[in-house]
Amino acid sequence: MVLHSQQIWRSATVEDLEGKTFPAKPLFTMSLKYLQQHLLDALSMSKIGTRETDIRYIITVPAIWGIAAKQFMREAAIEAGIDGARLKLALEPEAAAVCCEALGHTLAGEKFMVVDIGGGTADISVNEKQSDGSLKNIHAPSGGPWGGIYVDANFIAFMTEVFGTMAITALQSKDMYDYFDMIRDFEVKKRKFEFDSQTDITFRIPVVLKEISEEQFHQSLSDRLRSLKYGKRVFTRGRDKLGVDSSIMQSWFTDPVSKTVDHISSVLKEKRMKDVGLIVLVGGFAESPYVQQRIKEELPGMKLTVPGEAGLAVLKGAVMFGHKHDIISSRVMDYTYGIHVWAYYDEKIHPAERKVYQDGAWIVDNLFDIFVRANEDVPVDSKVSHRTIPSSQSSRISIYRTKNREPYFTTDPGCEKLGHIDKNSNRDIPLKEQITKTTFMFGDTELHIWCENVKTGEVETLTLDLSK
Ligand SMILES: Nc1ncnc2c1ncn2[C@@H]1O[C@H](COP(=O)(O)OP(=O)(O)OP(=O)(O)O)[C@@H](O)[C@H]1O
Ligand SMILES: [Mg+2]
Incomplete structure (x- = not known):
């Protein structure tokens, strides 16, 4: 909940029972290290000859977590000694859906909502089963602090x-x-x-x-x-x-459960959700008879599936996801993503008050170059590239996001800078030949960005700098 409720910087702290604070990062690292050791001990006890390097680690995170929280989790895991190349984050509602399918609840051809009510959060997402067996996410994940x-x-x-x-x-x-x-x-x-x-x-x-x-x-x-x-x-x-x-x-019970039920109803009322007829209910708190009864009574007309051991559905699904992570075929974007660019002033497209005179020409700066829009459906691992010409020897590609689907300037209200990539061009080649190809890879559980100098082939990847 600490990771969800605030903008999470590397210096985040958490409180213990008595209100004493402790830095969050080492705490996460210690917990993950403990879990890893526990697993390794259990494996060596069963003497099945598994090496640590045979293991792929899947850490599940709530779908509503932002990029910064995911980045934080990944860093904590790597600090715990887990090999980043064998680590993948899985979104919890997706893992839950994977588990339900495996337990024989057919979701084929259905649009269904996954409601995962755990200790901290109620996590809601809506998916559709594709004809090729994969899952498509059709509503951006949402939810809130309404857990057990x-x-x-x-x-x-x-x-x-x-x-x-x-x-x-x-x-x-x-x-x-x-x-x-x-x-x-x-x-x-x-x-x-x-x-x-x-x-x-x-x-x-x-x-x-x-x-x-x-x-x-x-x-x-x-x-x-x-x-x-x-x-x-x-x-x-x-x-x-x-x-x-x-x-x-x-x-x-009333308050957290009412908030969850109200939220589910409001999502289901959306026009594009009209074909959703099934709710898959998972998470520890979902095992509560109180919770099940209220959802059943207050959402009449909806079919309700609660898998056995609902509290373990995410865990089991994550294991299956680890063995076959192309189960999820596409995701709905939570934000509009893009980069900051400038352009020569064109009176037909740019507002006159934004033009500035610079290095002998009228230009418009702070333009939001959109790579993908919020609520757009994006296939997993799909790449979007845009090309720009560097204007100086060293240049910076700044990454922005906003909830607005049509941002014009990166300075518009609601725009948020996520990080940047600095790059140096080759001194011996004319700048206009050294086109920068910026690529976003979407649809994964994390956002990957890289810049390539098309002429020299040099590549810089983005490490989001979220420490403030
Ligand atoms: N049978 C049950 N009836 C009612 N509540 C239950 C039951 N079993 C577990 N819980 C509650 O479920 C919560 C834990 O659920 P779960 O293990 O899904 O949480 P979590 O995944 O750790 O949390 P989160 O998803 O918020 O990060 C606790 O609040 C616990 O009291
Ligand atoms: Mg959970």
């Missing part, structure tokens, strides 16, 4: 209200085991919870939590409960249990 952890967050907010901030903070920092016990206990009840459940729910409360709270408020827990807004809906049970009416548990 928001139910946990609501529970913690409630516990904080009941026991006081001080007691909860003390539990988190001094009695972490008790804290995690409480969370685990909640997790079990969360998983069983049904939409129309009428039964009270009972939570075990750590003894220290109750003690600190009673000491701080100078009253017993039962007395304190009477002073809260919940009335009889929250009560003590025995010495160490808290009873909660089902309507309260309901309220913790």
